[in-house]
Amino acid sequence: MIKIIHPVAGTIAILTIATFWMSTALSELFASRSVVTAVKTTIPWGFLLLVPALIAVGASGFVLAKGRRAGLIGAKIKRMPFIAGNGILILIPSAVFLAFKAKATEFDGWFYAVQLLELIAGATNITLLSLNMRDGLRLKGWLRATPR
Helix, strand or coil: CHHHHHHHHHHHHHHHHHHHHHHHHHHHHHCCHHHHHHHHHHHHHHHHHHHHHHHHHHHHHHHHHCCCCCHHHHHHHHHHHHHHHHHHHHHHHHHHHHHHHHHCCCCCHHHHHHHHHHHHHHHHHHHHHHHHHHHHHHHHCCCCCCCC
């Protein structure tokens, strides 16, 4: 069961973060402020899906690792503190701040500064989670390592 939970939770997590990121970028670039407000005030509700998925993928990953810390498993484990820290210290507070600012229609310099920080941190987490997914696929033999 845990071998199913891990990839499913990981896929849900990365798709959720990518959806947040794309919705933000597209609404900021091409939509009205009312759409930006809708996107920014909806994202915190997505944490109800994202946070449990991240907990499930992290916990199941540690169980699946069975104490091993070398190779691809070690690389995945080393990325996890950055992914978690980025989410807890930057992404969640930024999303909540932006939701409050958007709801109050305060699209000021602080809004856009935090928005830029959130986009950079989100892209970082998407990249790190993608690397973890790639390494997981390699561990399962579903993806071959490319020669260097």
